Amino acid sequence: MERCLISAKMVLLLFVVFSIILEPGRDVSWAVLLILLYICANFSIYLFKSVRLKTFCLLLSAALAIVGYGLVHPLFILLLPLAILECLHEKMNHQLIAQLISLVPMFYIQTDMRPLYVLVALVMGLLYRQVANYDKKLATAHQQLDTARENYQSLVKRLHERDSYLKQSAYMLKLEERNKISQEIHDNIGHSITGALIQMEAAKSLLQRNPQKAEKLLQNAIGITKEGIESIRLTLKNLKPSIEHIGISRLKLYLNEFAAKQHISTILTHYGDMERILPLQWKIIFDNMNEALTNALRYSEATRITVDITVLNKLIKLEVKDNGRGIDILEKGLGIIGMEERAAAADGKVIIDGKSGFSVTTLLPIQT
Numbered sequence: 001m002e003r004c005l006i007s008a009k010m011v012l013l014l015f016v017v018f019s020i021i022l023e024p025g026r027d028v029s030w031a032v033l034l035i036l037l038y039i040c041a042n043f044s045i046y047l048f049k050s051v052r053l054k055t056f057c058l059l060l061s062a063a064l065a066i067v068g069y070g071l072v073h074p075l076f077i078l079l080l081p082l083a084i085l086e087c088l089h090e091k092m093n094h095q096l097i098a099q100l101i102s103l104v105p106m107f108y109i110q111t112d113m114r115p116l117y118v119l120v121a122l123v124m125g126l127l128y129r130q131v132a133n134y135d136k137k138l139a140t141a142h143q144q145l146d147t148a149r150e151n152y153q154s155l156v157k158r159l160h161e162r163d164s165y166l167k168q169s170a171y172m173l174k175l176e177e178r179n180k181i182s183q184e185i186h187d188n189i190g191h192s193i194t195g196a197l198i199q200m201e202a203a204k205s206l207l208q209r210n211p212q213k214a215e216k217l218l219q220n221a222i223g224i225t226k227e228g229i230e231s232i233r234l235t236l237k238n239l240k241p242s243i244e245h246i247g248i249s250r251l252k253l254y255l256n257e258f259a260a261k262q263h264i265s266t267i268l269t270h271y272g273d274m275e276r277i278l279p280l281q282w283k284i285i286f287d288n289m290n291e292a293l294t295n296a297l298r299y300s301e302a303t304r305i306t307v308d309i310t311v312l313n314k315l316i317k318l319e320v321k322d323n324g325r326g327i328d329i330l331e332k333g334l335g336i337i338g339m340e341e342r343a344a345a346a347d348g349k350v351i352i353d354g355k356s357g358f359s360v361t362t363l364l365p366i367q368t
Contacts, residue, residue, distance in 0.1 A: 004131045008082060008124060009042055016075045034068045038079065045086075058087045074113050080105055081121035085128045099125035192228030196221040247282040248274060251289065255307065262297055265304040272311025281364050284346055285309065285318050288339045292320035292360040295335055300324025300358050311366070318362040327354035336360075 013035065020031050041061045045054050062083035068076025081102040088098040102121050106114045203217035248270060255266040277285070289307055296302050302324035310317045330336075330352060339360065340350045348364035 004127065005082070005086070006042070006046075008127055009079070012078055012082070012120070013038070016073070016078060019075050020073050031068070031072045034064055034072055034076065038064045038068075055087065058083055062087065069109065074110055077105065077109055077113060077117060078120045081117070082124045082128070085125060099129075192224050192231060196224040196228065199224065247277060247285070250282075250286065251307065251309075254286070254290070258293055264297070264302065267304070267306045268308075269306070270309040272309075274309070274311060276311055276366055277316055278367055281316060281346060281367075284342045284348070284364065285316075285362065287342055288318060288350070288360070288362045289320055291335045291339050295360075296320070296322040296324060296358060300326070302357065314366055316364040316366060318364075319359060320361075321357055321359035323357045326357050330354055 017031075017035060020028055038061060041057045041064065045057045045061075048054050048057070062080055065076050065079040065083060068079070084102040084105075085098055088101060099121070102125060103118065106117050106121070109117060199217045199221040203214040203221065206214040206217065248268075252268055255268050258264070259266040293305060296305055300322045302322035305320065305322045308317075308319045308321075310319075336350070336352065339362065343350050343362050343364065346364050348362060351361040351363065353359045353361075
């Protein structure tokens with residue numbers, strides 16, 4: 001705002017100066033003194049931080065314009081409207097009233113100067129209004145930027161807190177799982193082994209004196225040991241996640257990470273009995289999906305990729321399809337050849353279609 005007002009004052013001042021200088025026989029000494037005082041007063045406005053000192057400089061600028069009009073040259077009155085607008089800017093919120101007040105001096109000046117004064121007052125009022133509106137918009141933008149920056153910092157802080165919470169939760173889950181395993185071993189397996197050991201020690205002491213009783217104790221110890229072994233097997237079976245859960249969870253995690261990094265929407269769907277998929281087949285599914293995603297990212301310019309796993313009666317079908325530009329003539333590269341070789345190693349095959357987007361389908365036979 002300051003630059004625009006200073007520029008407007010300089011234009012008016014230059015107009016007044018050249019008009020006075022070009023008049024023949026005019027003594028310019030007083031005009032020079034008033035112009036210097038006017039320049040000092042206006043530059044002082046932007047040097048002081050105190051509102052009172054700024055108001056004093058503005059009033060001084062207006063007074064110099066009036067004195068110059070009365071004692072030196074009538075054109076000095078053209079410097080008055082902008083000084084009035086600046087004085088009333090801090091006091092009045094309504095800019096139109098301030099502009100009307102700046103027109104009041106035209107009733108007290110020479111008649112031939114009134115049209116020029118009204119023109120300058122209107123132009124300065126319009127300029128001042130535009131500059132003030134621009135300043136308000138700029139202040140609003142700065143405020144919105146500060147608010148956005150604060151919101152961003154708050155979100156980053158919450159994200160860090162959530163990340164710390166997730167890490168702490170994962171750590172607590174590990175501790176709880178370890179405690180659960182320890183308790184299972186202590187309650188079931190430990191008691192069984194301890195009971196079997198006591199009976200074997202008793203059988204050892206009775207082996208010479210009472211072989212029949214010793215044999216009975218040994219038989220009991222064997223039974224207890226078998227129960228302990230079965231308990232171990234059941235405990236490990238209950239704790240160990242199924243291959244189905246491991247495979248689907250791994251695919252979901254990878255697709256979520258892929259979507260977050262590459263800003264591409266990914267959708268995973270699966271149908272049928274996932275338990276029929278063997279570990280080797282899960283590896284082929286994951287590797288082929290990974291290669292298909294990489295190809296889609298490089299060549300298809302897609303915004304959405306769908307991954308579908310279907311278990312049929314005799315086949316396992318993996319389809320990776322995108323909504324990209326597709327391709328009419330396919331030239332097989334190392335990636336596609338690698339997918340075909342992996343599928344062929346498990347007696348499967350790969351079908352590629354590039355007509356509507358680009359899709360890669362891997363078919364694997366179900367092992368019986």
